[in-house]
Amino acid sequence: MKPSIAIIGAGLAGLTLARELNLHADITVFEKARGIGGRISTRRNEPHQWDHGAQFFTARTKPFQRLLAPLISSGIVAEWWPTIISLETGEMPVKRPWFEAHYVAVPGMNQLLKAMATDLNIQLNTRVVEVQRRRDKWQLLNEHAELLGEYDWVVSSAPLPQTRALLSAELPDEQFSHYRMLPCYALLLAVDDAVLPDWDAAKVNGTPIRWISLNHRLPGRNPQAGAVVVHSTPEWATAHLEGDQEEVKQQLMTAFCELSDVTPQSITKSQLHRWRYALSAEVTEPENEFVLDQQQCLAACGDWCVGGRVEAAFTSAFQLAKAIRKQLT
CATH class of the missing domain: 3.90.660.10 (Polyamine Oxidase; Chain A, domain 2)
Incomplete structure (x- = not known):
């Protein structure tokens, strides 16, 4: 059985990650807006x-x-x-x-x-407000405390402040301190x-x-x-x-x-x-083009990891997908 991965955000980074991992895992993309695109x-x-x-x-x-x-x-x-x-x-x-x-x-x-969204499982109008660990799965909850599903991996491709708020209980703050x-x-x-x-x-x-x-x-x-x-x-x-x-x-x-x-x-x-x-903002001391906790199966990506614009979002997600594929094989 393929592992399950929840990707939060249907902008360029989220869709790139979904495309790159689609053959290796069961992917669900959650997007709070009524349409895909993010800042594009x-x-x-x-x-x-x-x-x-x-x-x-x-x-x-x-x-x-x-x-x-x-x-x-x-x-x-x-x-x-x-x-x-x-x-x-x-x-x-x-x-x-x-x-x-x-x-x-x-x-x-x-x-x-x-x-890019062709053949991807994208849930629109769906806001993820909490990620919590239950047994060996990650549970995603919406603003009504309703369960959106259980997943092996969770990746946020949302803007930095939203990603930080969502994953702050699980990832140390220094993981995000280089970015703005x-x-x-x-x-x-x-x-x-x-x-x-x-x-x-x-x-x-x-x-x-x-x-x-x-x-x-x-x-x-x-x-x-x-x-x-x-x-x-x-x-x-x-x-x-x-x-x-x-x-x-x-x-x-x-x-x-x-x-x-x-x-x-x-x-x-x-x-x-x-x-x-x-x-x-320009990344002053970049360590990686993404944020990844392999043990917890948590990650984040986006243009904010690289300090650029459109292509930076793609690059961050593309490199993260390579790292996650190594963990899945």
């Missing part, structure tokens, strides 16, 4: 859509390139070569060259995760493309904003439905994390209009999304 997310309000989490990804490692190759061939993943500039209030824009391929999923960023995550605000705007600048994306300096993407100009999007994604700096988000959300939205809209010369009257829709755990 797409929000829709027809005819507009916004990739309000990760905007793109690179592929610098062979394993990640192998994952992407069939998705590129089938058109699910496309290269993105935008006109990208540096922006700063009161300064002339400066064009920024990109020297490596950047990729997006089509028609939305979450399509990458949808393609930072917040970010995402401002989602509907704007007529005719009034938008001719660049596609901007790296911003010296303002509450760090990134602007004219999302509708990404490959496979509706070019007629002007959709702008604005990301704040993590420092500004930290300072305003518990602030009045309408005021936060207005401050970011004002900064965007000043940088882009778009008038507030040209914005027909606006939404704000608060990512409490958006970015992984």
